[in-house]
Amino acid sequence: MLGLIEATEEYNNQGALLGIDVAEDPELLAALRKMNPVQRQWVINKLTRPPIASRGSRAEMEKFFNELPQSIKDGLKKGELRLADATIYSIKPANSKTIKMFEPQDDKDVGLRNISNAKLPKNQAMLVSGIYMLAGVSADATKDKVTATEYKGLENFHAIANGEFTLTSNRKQIVPATGNAVFKTASYHTVPLGYYKLANPRLIQDDIQIEFTIELGSLDGIAAFSHIYVGLHGTITTP
Numbered sequence: 001m002l003g004l005i006e007a008t009e010e011y012n013n014q015g016a017l018l019g020i021d022v023a024e025d026p027e028l029l030a031a032l033r034k035m036n037p038v039q040r041q042w043v044i045n046k047l048t049r050p051p052i053a054s055r056g057s058r059a060e061m062e063k064f065f066n067e068l069p070q071s072i073k074d075g076l077k078k079g080e081l082r083l084a085d086a087t088i089y090s091i092k093p094a095n096s097k098t099i100k101m102f103e104p105q106d107d108k109d110v111g112l113r114n115i116s117n118a119k120l121p122k123n124q125a126m127l128v129s130g131i132y133m134l135a136g137v138s139a140d141a142t143k144d145k146v147t148a149t150e151y152k153g154l155e156n157f158h159a160i161a162n163g164e165f166t167l168t169s170n171r172k173q174i175v176p177a178t179g180n181a182v183f184k185t186a187s188y189h190t191v192p193l194g195y196y197k198l199a200n201p202r203l204i205q206d207d208i209q210i211e212f213t214i215e216l217g218s219l220d221g222i223a224a225f226s227h228i229y230v231g232l233h234g235t236i237t238t239p
Helices: 002-007 014-018 026-034 037-048 056-062 070-078 143-147
Strands: 082-093 098-100 126-137 164-169 172-179 195-204 210-215 226-238
Touching: 026 037, 056 126, 056 226, 070 226, 082 098, 082 126, 126 164, 172 195, 195 226, 210 226
Parallel strands: none
Antiparallel strands: 082 226, 098 210, 126 195, 126 226, 164 172, 164 210
16 A cells, blocks of 8 residues: 555546545555554555646646546556656658648658557557647758758748648548648747647546648748647656
8 A cells, every 4th residue: 555655646636647546545544453553553544635737737737647548547657657747749841732641651750740550559558738730941851851850830931821720630630621820939938939829728548549730721931841840848757
């Protein structure tokens, strides 16, 4: 029991994570009865004290514990998995009116994308709290030049800013068609460059295809070798 408590100390919402009612769980009560009085009181204090409120996407993730697959719930309970901040990203050329940022044939490639096959690995589920979209013009189409490109806000990429995007997972909409102008944040001092905070965060399950599609109304003014960076930011379960 002590090991279980120590393994879950990093989670503020212990009840939701462990799935137990401290006052009624028979295993817990039996374990408490076997402890000496000092140890028993320490454990009771640990379990019943008011939790410190989580912040940011971590607090949002705690609301979705019940929606996690059982294998991930079990991993969190045992301490085999934990919560971590993460950004799932991909870079693609802006050379057509329809740009699919994550595709089944994509391989993980440092500097270009950090997932393969447009899916999260097994036992990784992610709550998408916000999205980055930036753009840049590389010297040529080689990987070295693309990954060395400075990616900036969309303020000077008008055709891209005037397009729109959608985000779906398992054919369920996470973000419906939304104008890319929401990523023009250069004049906002409290928001990262190119960052759009979701008012309604959504969970992406493991091993399910992610579809992030950008639609452009025109390619006019888009320079050769222009590329788009998209990052899905939030909290992920990880070993």
